[in-house]
Amino acid sequence: MSWDVSLKNYPIEQVRSSNLKTYLEDRRWIEESYGREEVFKFKSPQPLYESKYIEVLIPSQEDLIDYNRMVEIAIDTISAFEDRSFEDVLSQVLSFGDLLKFQISTPKTKKGTIPINDGISLYKSISDLLVYSACAEISLQKSYLRRLRHAVDFVKKCQIGQSQYGSFVANIHCQLDRPKYLDPEVNRKFIPFGRNTILRILRGINDIKDSIQEKTSEPIINNYNEGLNANMCDTLIDLIEIGQNSNINISTSLEPVWEIPENIITDPSITPYAKAYLMEASEKLRGENPEEKRELEGYVYQLTRRPDEEENTIRLLAFDEENEALPVIIKLDAESYNLAIKAHEKSDLIRITGILKKDGRRWILDNIEGLSIINDS
Numbered sequence: 001m002s003w004d005v006s007l008k009n010y011p012i013e014q015v016r017s018s019n020l021k022t023y024l025e026d027r028r029w030i031e032e033s034y035g036r037e038e039v040f041k042f043k044s045p046q047p048l049y050e051s052k053y054i055e056v057l058i059p060s061q062e063d064l065i066d067y068n069r070m071v072e073i074a075i076d077t078i079s080a081f082e083d084r085s086f087e088d089v090l091s092q093v094l095s096f097g098d099l100l101k102f103q104i105s106t107p108k109t110k111k112g113t114i115p116i117n118d119g120i121s122l123y124k125s126i127s128d129l130l131v132y133s134a135c136a137e138i139s140l141q142k143s144y145l146r147r148l149r150h151a152v153d154f155v156k157k158c159q160i161g162q163s164q165y166g167s168f169v170a171n172i173h174c175q176l177d178r179p180k181y182l183d184p185e186v187n188r189k190f191i192p193f194g195r196n197t198i199l200r201i202l203r204g205i206n207d208i209k210d211s212i213q214e215k216t217s218e219p220i221i222n223n224y225n226e227g228l229n230a231n232m233c234d235t236l237i238d239l240i241e242i243g244q245n246s247n248i249n250i251s252t253s254l255e256p257v258w259e260i261p262e263n264i265i266t267d268p269s270i271t272p273y274a275k276a277y278l279m280e281a282s283e284k285l286r287g288e289n290p291e292e293k294r295e296l297e298g299y300v301y302q303l304t305r306r307p308d309e310e311e312n313t314i315r316l317l318a319f320d321e322e323n324e325a326l327p328v329i330i331k332l333d334a335e336s337y338n339l340a341i342k343a344h345e346k347s348d349l350i351r352i353t354g355i356l357k358k359d360g361r362r363w364i365l366d367n368i369e370g371l372s373i374i375n376d377s
Contacts, residue, residue, distance in 0.1 A: 010086070012068045014094055020058045020074060023093045027256050029056070038064060044081055054081045088171075088253060091161055096255065097175040098198050099161075102126055103249040104242060109168035118242050122170055123160065125238040130155045130174070132231035133200045136224075137193060142285040143230035145292055145358060147324075154194060174198060179257055191258055198252060199261070204228035205250065205268040208236075211277040220281035233282035237275055245272045291357035296328065296365065297374065300344040305337070312337040314344075316352070316365075328363040330354070336371040349374040 017040075024042045025031075034041035038061045044054035056077050059070045079089040088099060104122065108115060114122065134151035135144050161171030176194045179187035204227035210219035220228055228236070239248050248270040254260055298318030305312045314337070318326045330352065332340060343350045351372050354365040 010072075010090060011094070012071050012090075015071050015075075015090070017058060017060055017062055019093050020071065022096075023089075024056065024058075024078075037061075039070075048081065084253065087161070091171070091173055092253065092255070095159070095173055095175060096178055097173050098195060098255055099253040100172040100174060100198060100201075101249075101251045102170040102172075102239065103251070104168045104170070105246050105249070106244045112168060114168040119168070121238065122168075122242050125235045125242065126170055126172060127155055127158075129201060129232055129235040129239075130158065130172070130197060132229060132235065133204075134193070134197045135231070136200060136229050137196050140225055141229065142224055142287065143282075145356065154197065176255060188258055195254070195258055198254070199264060200227060201232070202250075202252065202264050202266065202268065204232060205236075205270060206263070206265055208270060208274045208277065209268070211281070212271065212273050217277040217281040217284065220277060221284050224285055228278075228281065230282045230285035233278040233285065236270060237278050237282070240270060240272055240275050240278075243272075247271050286358075291355050293353070294356040294365070295351065295353045296326075296356070297349055297351050298326070298328070299347065299349060300340050301327075303337075303341060303344060314340045316350070326363055328356070328365050330365045330368065332368060332371065336368065339371055339373060343373045 021040060028045040029042040030045065032041045032043055034057070038059060040058045040060050042056045042058070044056075047053050054077060056074050057070065058074045059067050061067075064070070075089050075093065076086060079086045082089065092099060102122070104114065104118075108118075128147075131147050131151045131154075132144060134154050135141070135148045138148050138150055157175045159173040159175070161173055174194045174197070176192045179190070203223070204220070207219045207223045207227045211217050220233065249267075250269065251267040254266065260266065296316065296318040298316045300314050301317050302315035303312070304314070312332055312334070314330050314332060316328045316330055318328050340350065342348070351374055352365065352368060353370055354368040356363065356365050358364070
């Protein structure tokens with residue numbers, strides 16, 4: 001890295017000496033005596049070549065005049081040793097957690113930017129992928145009718161990092177709780193929820209690779225207990241479509257406190273050929289669509305009356321527990337439909353109860369038990 005004005009863009013002043021020290025200790029750098037109280041000296045865990053080790057000096061006192069400069073040099077040295085970018089190392093120095101990257105390489109992303117609608121869809125798909133992976137860690141199912149609250153809470157703590165030139169990279173920092181025990185061996189037995197969520201995604205992507213090689217969706221379907229569920233398949237299909245038939249390259253930088261299983265590939269890619277197998281796996285994993293009785297509240301935004309049918313259709317914009325919009329198709333009898341017309345004309349909120357299920361990517365409410373206008377004046 002060149003020491004130019006661009007470094008002012010990095011939040012070096014946010015780095016505490018303890019952050020750097022902990023980062024190095026987690027990665028088994030060896031502290032050595034140095035002879036100056038204001039400086040810690042660390043030696044790399046392995047030699048760079050033959051018996052040549054890398055040494056890093058980090059300030060122990062944050063009131064030193066050259067504190068920021070010393071931090072910059074230390075992070076630059078660490079990034080060179082780890083063969084990672086300055087930004088990635090800095091990110092994990094500042095915040096304990098796993099780093100997950102999704103690289104989109106299309107003609108439109110060469111400058112490190114992405115069309116706004118594609119960008120919104122990209123982050124929405126990544127968020128859903130993490131949510132439904134987390135759902136499987138909470139309650140294992142082949143598919144999910146809705147997102148589980150604890151899974152949503154986990155993803156809310158994740159953070160978005162910067163992109164880079166040459167492609168658009170969605171950097172997601174999944175924050176983890178630091179180990180609770182002093183004994184490292186004990187800590188390794190308690191894998192955090194967030195780490196298992198990431199590992200599930202990586203195992204699932206490996207199953208996709210097997211499906212392509214074997215020309216069948218069976219590896220994805222048979223390994224849903226440790227890999228992809230139907231909802232995760234759908235989000236990966238969305239990512240492939242955003243990538244416009246280019247490979248989606250994924251890379252991870254996992255905190256070394258917990259060992260990475262031998263069968264985990266930390267830098268997999270998803271090819272466009274995966275789409276057909278993901279679609280088939282999603283359909284088979286769903287089987288009979290899950291359904292549940294739900295009371296919904298929302299606004300009628302479309303009305304369809306057909307003279308030749310006893311039932312009439314409305315589209316309701318409802319909201320789930322996380323206040324996410326949920327467009328739902330509902331067939332109503334004449335009396336309820338007239339109430340829906342009245343609510344639509346006045347932009348009133350309605351409440352309706354029925355059996356909610358998902359048909360493909362559409363939400364449908366059947367077996368209606370009642371409809372009422374909440375803001376009826």
